[in-house]
Amino acid sequence: MAAQGSGSRPPRRRSAFTPPKHVRLRDEDGTRRPAAPADGDGDTDIHREDGERLQKVLAKAGFGSRRACEALISSGRVRVDGAVVSEQGVRIDPSTQVIHVDGRRLQLDESKLTLVLNKPRGVVSAMSDPEGRRDLSEFTTGHSQRLYHVGRLDYETEGLLLLTNDGELAHRLTHPSFEVDKTYVCRFDAPGGPPRGLVKALREGVELEDGPARADRARVLAQDGREAVVEVTLHEGRNRIVRRMFASQGFELTALMRTRIGPVVLGDLASGTTRELSGRELGTLMAEVGL
Template structure:
């Protein structure tokens, strides 16, 4: 979906390219090789409990045929959706369905295809914002600084931010009206990875021990902190750029980790949350998550 700027008219009005045609934007989603299925407690979700290839008890008399629901969700023709079912790629309420003609209640039952959750509630909306610097991660600010309302005003749903980026940090911020998704994305038990690009002054280049220290853990005033991954992206003898991935969400944790090693960041940008990438979305613009992005994100936190 095309990016949106504050003040654009209506959700359906994407940015326009030459000739008045909708502008196409490169997808900002790279699906993982294997979706991490989580249960409601953040642990690994067990596999199907069926025995001898029997169809699980998910049939809902009076509901819609499963292949019709899949076709409406964009998985191709009815025949293509029947093939998905026959190959064991569809789960309903956590159970693999192999039999054709099973009827379900899409409003009450949970469907996964290849481990990705189908969001069938069209009242729910989740969007990516590339938050600019010097914007408060709040819907209002008593000091009168720029806040998030200018980026949500054009959506009919009332959206809220998932977590925060500090005033000087830019990059990927999720906005949603799905309270359960927001809760799980911010709860530490689900350990959703977040990636940041960190720029700082480093005359002569960053010391060899910096990346190692970030990976092994550093001491902060509120306890130790450790990056899951860290690597040098660039250096020119005057400044350096390091990419850091971690799943903790303590206040200003990335800035404080670098400060503990004697480096003050000159810029900080978040580029990824779980499977969702910022990509080439311009600063100050938004886009809706694709169904595939949202499904993978929901499956990762047990939805």
């Protein structure tokens, strides 16, 4: 045995090497190994050799140019099947894999379609009407999918209505437990302007025949001494609830328009026209209802 201090050193103990998260390793034969799980998210073997490049999928979903989408990936803002993807060139199957960008899920199923409609006044919120009145079917003729309306607007109310064939999305948007906000612009005769207590009453709650109702937000948008325009936001969906809230305070609405559902805004969409919900809008909407 060598004497102590003779210059020989004991063999160095190798420490275990743990690859950084999301780094893909290859075995000696070149076989790709799955990356380490991301924060307990489970299996991250997401690469599909015959799939579509992730940045191309993001670009098609409306997240900008390929370069902008590559930047999203590099900054760790994209998850596939729960795992952060930060390397370029990963291929995925958009028909079977779930993608989130900044926590918002992308709807990549091309069989699913969601439209924004600016419903005109004098149209029934139904796909057909036994009385022969105008209905929603006239706005879906250019689409092969069988679409249904999400919720409804009464015959005289105009504005934002969603049409979709995504049953789960429709269910969550209409279920009271998800409390999706809806914003309305309300016009009514008000000589001298609306009374000071109107907006306060709407915010604090009014009594209706089927129980109390309260606006989450309310504000005066315009007044000219003859009529007034008030914007209200609420998450309830009872029949004709906005009209009834104003009627409880002695005002009959002369015009009512819905301008927003959750993060989806009507904007300058012309009356009687539709547009497809963009990828970002749809992702934000799905996140709001837990999809």
